[in-house]
Amino acid sequence: xxxxxxxxxxxxxxxxxxxxxPINLIPKPVSVTAAGGYSTADTGSITRxxxxxxxxxxxxxxxxxxxxxxxxxxxxxxxxxxxxTLKQLQTDRGVPHVDIADEPRFAYRGLMLDxxxxxxxxxxxxxxxxxxxxxxxxxxxxxxxxxxxWRVQIDKYPELTRLASYRTDxxxxxxxxxxNRFLPEGTEGAYGGYYxxxxxxxxxxxxxxxxxxxxxxxEMPGHSSEVFAAYPELCCAGEAYQGGDFCIGNPKTIPxxxxxxxxxxxxxxxxxxxVGGDEASKRHWRTCPKCQSLMRRENLKNVxxxxxxxxxxxxxxxxxxxxxxxxxxxxxQGGLAPEATVMSWRSTEGGIEAARMGHxxxxxxxxxxxxxxxxxxxxxxxPAIGGYVSPRRVxxxxxxxxxxxxxxxxxxxxxxxxxxxxxxxxxxxHAEYMLFPRALALAEIAWTPQQQRSWLDFKPRMNAHIAxxxxxxxxxxxxSDEIDISTKVDTVNKLIEVTLDAEKHPAEIRYTTxxxxxxASSTLYDGKPITVTDSVSIAAAIFxxxxxxxxxxxxxxxxxxINKPIRYNSTYSPRYTAGGTNALLNGYRGGITxxxxxxxxxxxxxxxxxxxxxxxDIHEVSAxxxxxxxxxVFQPGSVELxxxxxxVTFTPRGTIPTTVAxxxxxxxxxxxxxxxxxxxxxxxxxxxxxxxxNFIFTDEIVIW
Ligand SMILES: [Zn+2]
Numbered sequence: 001x002x003x004x005x006x007x008x009x010x011x012x013x014x015x016x017x018x019x020x021x022p023i024n025l026i027p028k029p030v031s032v033t034a035a036g037g038y039s040t041a042d043t044g045s046i047t048r049x050x051x052x053x054x055x056x057x058x059x060x061x062x063x064x065x066x067x068x069x070x071x072x073x074x075x076x077x078x079x080x081x082x083x084x085t086l087k088q089l090q091t092d093r094g095v096p097h098v099d100i101a102d103e104p105r106f107a108y109r110g111l112m113l114d115x116x117x118x119x120x121x122x123x124x125x126x127x128x129x130x131x132x133x134x135x136x137x138x139x140x141x142x143x144x145x146x147x148x149x150w151r152v153q154i155d156k157y158p159e160l161t162r163l164a165s166y167r168t169d170x171x172x173x174x175x176x177x178x179x180n181r182f183l184p185e186g187t188e189g190a191y192g193g194y195y196x197x198x199x200x201x202x203x204x205x206x207x208x209x210x211x212x213x214x215x216x217x218x219e220m221p222g223h224s225s226e227v228f229a230a231y232p233e234l235c236c237a238g239e240a241y242q243g244g245d246f247c248i249g250n251p252k253t254i255p256x257x258x259x260x261x262x263x264x265x266x267x268x269x270x271x272x273x274x275v276g277g278d279e280a281s282k283r284h285w286r287t288c289p290k291c292q293s294l295m296r297r298e299n300l301k302n303v304x305x306x307x308x309x310x311x312x313x314x315x316x317x318x319x320x321x322x323x324x325x326x327x328x329x330x331x332x333q334g335g336l337a338p339e340a341t342v343m344s345w346r347s348t349e350g351g352i353e354a355a356r357m358g359h360x361x362x363x364x365x366x367x368x369x370x371x372x373x374x375x376x377x378x379x380x381x382x383p384a385i386g387g388y389v390s391p392r393r394v395x396x397x398x399x400x401x402x403x404x405x406x407x408x409x410x411x412x413x414x415x416x417x418x419x420x421x422x423x424x425x426x427x428x429x430h431a432e433y434m435l436f437p438r439a440l441a442l443a444e445i446a447w448t449p450q451q452q453r454s455w456l457d458f459k460p461r462m463n464a465h466i467a468x469x470x471x472x473x474x475x476x477x478x479x480s481d482e483i484d485i486s487t488k489v490d491t492v493n494k495l496i497e498v499t500l501d502a503e504k505h506p507a508e509i510r511y512t513t514x515x516x517x518x519x520a521s522s523t524l525y526d527g528k529p530i531t532v533t534d535s536v537s538i539a540a541a542i543f544x545x546x547x548x549x550x551x552x553x554x555x556x557x558x559x560x561x562i563n564k565p566i567r568y569n570s571t572y573s574p575r576y577t578a579g580g581t582n583a584l585l586n587g588y589r590g591g592i593t594x595x596x597x598x599x600x601x602x603x604x605x606x607x608x609x610x611x612x613x614x615x616x617d618i619h620e621v622s623a624x625x626x627x628x629x630x631x632x633v634f635q636p637g638s639v640e641l642x643x644x645x646x647x648v649t650f651t652p653r654g655t656i657p658t659t660v661a662x663x664x665x666x667x668x669x670x671x672x673x674x675x676x677x678x679x680x681x682x683x684x685x686x687x688x689x690x691x692x693x694n695f696i697f698t699d700e701i702v703i704w
Contacts, residue, residue: 020096024464025088026440027136027447028457029102038094041068043086048072048079058138058211059103062086064095077211078103081136088134106399108362108415109446110139110215111439113431116146116226117172117422119165119193124428126206131436131474133210135443140207141215141274141417144195147225147244148172148422149182151194152216152267156259159230161185166192172423181241182229200267208269215326216268220257221246221310222280231256236284236291245280248310249290257310258317265323272341273318278328280307308334315339326362329354343417345370352404355412364417367595368397369442371434372421376480377592378667383424384434386630388593391462391503392484394418394441395455418442429475436469436476437462455501463505479503483540485554488529489562489587496558496587497529500540511540515553520546532556535704554589561585561610561683561703569607576601576697583699584623585610590699592667594626594633599697606636606687606696610703615645615681620704622673623685626697627660633697635660637690639672643680650684662691 020036047070051061057075060082064070069086073079085102089095111132113120129140144151150164166183170191183190195203207214225244228235234256236247246253261273282303285291291306300306308331315325315337326341329350336342341360344351351361363369366387373387399416418439425431440462444453462479469476480503488497500509509525510518515537525540535557541548564585577583578590578600590598612618627635635658642650656672672687683703689696 021091022460022464023089023096023098024461025085026458026461026465027444028452028461029085029100030449030452031101033099035065035097035099037066037097038091039064039066039069039097040094043069043090043095045069046071046083046086050074056103058107060085060100062098062100062102064089065097065099069095077138080133080211084134084136104136104447105449106413106415106446108139108417109137109443110141110362110364110415110417111137111435111442112141112143112217112364112417112419114143114146114148114420114422114425115151116143117148118170118426119149119151119191120422120428120431121193122195122199122203124431125203127473128431128435129203129207129210129212131439131469131472132212135440136447137439137443138212139215139415139417140212141217141419143217143219143421145217145219145226146223149192149194150226150230152200152264153194153196154260154263155197156263157231157256160227161194163230164226165194166190171426182226197267204268213270213272214268215270215272215274216264217274217276218257218260218264219276219278220314221248221307222278222282223276236288243281243284245282245284246310247288247290248285248306249288249292249294254310254313257314261314261318262321265318265321271324272326273323274326274343275311275314275318275331276328277307277311277331278345279330282307302334304334306334307331308337311340312337341414345419348399348401351413352401355405355409358409358412360412360414362414362417363397363399364419365397368394369416369418370421371418371438372424375434375438375477376482380480382430382433385421385424386628387595388591389438390482391438391441391479392455392501393593393596394438395444395453395458397445398450399445400450416442416446432475433477436474437466437479438477440465459503460505462503481542481549483509483542483552484591485538485540485552485556487554487556487588489558491563491587494533494558496532496556498532498538498554498556499529500525500538502542504542508543509540510543510548511538513538515539517541517551518543518548520548533558535559535702555702556589557700557702557704558587559702559704560612561701562587564613564703565611567609567611569609570602570605572606573601573603573695576695578699584608584701586700588700589624590626590697594628594631594695594697599626599699601633601695601697602687603695604689604692606685606698608685608701609644609647610683610685610701611647612681612683612703615679618643618676618678618680618683618703620673620675621683621685621701622671623687623698623701624669624671625658625687626667626669627664628667629663629665632694634662634689634691634694635668635670636687636696638688640686641674642684642686643678644682644684645680647682650682651680653678 051072055074058077060078061072062082071082150160169180229240232239285303311331318325319339329344342354343362372385373389374384484501510522513536518541538554541551583600638657640655641653644650
């Protein structure tokens with residue numbers, strides 16, 4: 001048995017006094033055996049030996065004992081990763097005696113940085129590569145071109161950097177759609193920058209020394225408005241600031257893109273060349289004479305097929321030069337190019353579809369791996385683009401969807417990548433803040449076997465690494481004081497088990513079950529589930545030096561409606577089912593994000609009828625809705641309750657209007673609770689969003 005628990009490291013070392021501190025390796029190796037004791041041998045005097053049987057190129061065996069330090073690896077990458085592990089093992093006392101056998105779960109372990117919306121200087125990229133290699137990440141994807149600016153020198157088209165890499169406003173938000181204009185390089189006070197070819201060569205070499213491949217992305221056909229500031233003839237309108245899509249029908253467009261890709265391939269030895277492919281508006285193509293003429297000539301039925309035509313042409317071009325095309329999952333629309341690899345970002349669905357078609361896939365879903373999303377309660381954080389992806393949520397992602405692919409199709413999932421888009425990330429310090437420590441959770445998803453991953457095991461190690469990040473000059477997020485109140489509904493024993501968890505470790509959590517604010521004498525949470533058989537209001541806070549941090553609340557109800565039949569007069573969105581028909585009567589409440597799989601989303605209207613099975617007393621019916629207007633989630637204008645004995649004739653029992661303004665941008669929740677003394681068998685709840693075209697989200701209808 002080599003899969004040792006880290007608790008075993010708390011043995012007293014033979015040659016030292018005091019307990020041996022835990023070994024905090026990230027990513028967690030496949031197998032660690034600790035023997036107790038330390039080696040004080042110079043970590044530079046390492047014996048490298050060939051393994052008895054060949055090992056995969058990134059695998060290694062690291063042995064530290066009284067005889068010194070030995071590394072076995074077939075490949076240079078494996079040897080390099082052994083050295084990274086050794087760096088992490090180093091303590092004041094020396095290197096603990098260990099025997100580690102290790103290899104990655106996935107070959108592709110990536111991080112993407114958007115250098116277009118904001119520009120990040122070469123020195124920052126080099127520093128980021130150092131951190132990536134320390135955590136055994138091996139792909140840096142640079143989003144080099146977008147509406148924020150063109151960031152790489154192209155000799156054949158010098159105007160790209162001369163006219164489209166500097167702009168009026170530093171803040172992306174200030175200029176987004178509001179007249180931000182490109183300015184010629186050298187304009188006083190302009191914001192921007194780009195990488196020269198020498199910069200790129202230095203970045204690529206620095207990465208290669210760390211066994212990292214840099215993957216360049218040149219966006220097409222959408223997200224390309226900056227190009228038209230330099231070469232306006234390449235868009236359908238023929239002038240700048242009139243849209244972000246290339247005119248595919250213009251005979252100059254494909255040669256331009258192929259010329260750019262040719263210079264990119266000379267600079268980047270990467271097997272993959274990323275061509276974007278996401279979020280093209282396709283609007284101008286419908287009326288542009290050039291695009292329409294191309295569509296007729298090539299017999300393309302719609303604009304999706306026009307996009308697919310371009311991607312096919314680029315795929316053919318890139319493939320003919322011995323490389324592979326990589327693109328966002330929209331390249332599936334209109335037919336996937338034969339050699340393309342898909343980066344599945346909108347969900348894991350595009351990736352699953354592509355894997356079933358026999359294409360390779362990198363999983364990078366917005367729900368778990370978008371590091372431009374808030375990493376804690378938005379009210380405590382600098383502005384971000386939206387969403388909520390805490391370190392816990394990142395860690396919870398499994399790139400290989402259970403049960404949806406055959407073992408053969410699984411092999412097409414090359415790995416994972418997290419993406420840092422930078423609309424709201426103005427500088428290096430802020431980029432570090434958004435990347436770390438979430439990138440550590442990413443590293444462990446990518447490297448460690450799924451069955452050996454556990455949040456409770458990872459959490460102390462993540463906490464222990466923060467000081468190390470800081471000592472290396474990384475402005476890491478120091479984790480929130482949030483308390484995650486999670487529940488497990490047991491319908492057999494008719495109870496709910498409540499678990500409290502903080503991402504900080506160690507954390508003294510105290511709680512009450514009557515909703516009162518916890519004090520230093522409230523019950524100390526011992527890590528075991530709290531059992532609830534009726535209704536409780538949990539209030540919990542972390543205590544530090546006797547003082548409570550922010551209090552978090554959760555209502556838990558094993559109520560009378562659980563598992564009762566429900567029928568819908570409205571429909572819920574297939575994207576936000578929360579598990580389907582039973583979702584609003586399953587005892588599970590959602591958290592602060594509508595993306596957590598517990599909130600059910602309806603477009604405009606929820607209208608449902610619950611069957612209590614017999615005419616019965618009804619005293620309370622309540623439901624909670626959320627508002628987050630960024631992604632168009634609104635409170636209903638009002639919620640109405642009706643009851644009925646026969647399911648045909650319904651009696652109105654009240655209407656509760658919303659108290660949240662429809663233009664209030666803050667994340668907010670409202671509970672609509674009806675109290676009375678009614679009798680009835682059927683309970684109808686109606687909620688309507690009044691602005692039209694928006695979502696309403698609710699998580700549970702509680703009935704007493
Ligand atoms: Zn056109």
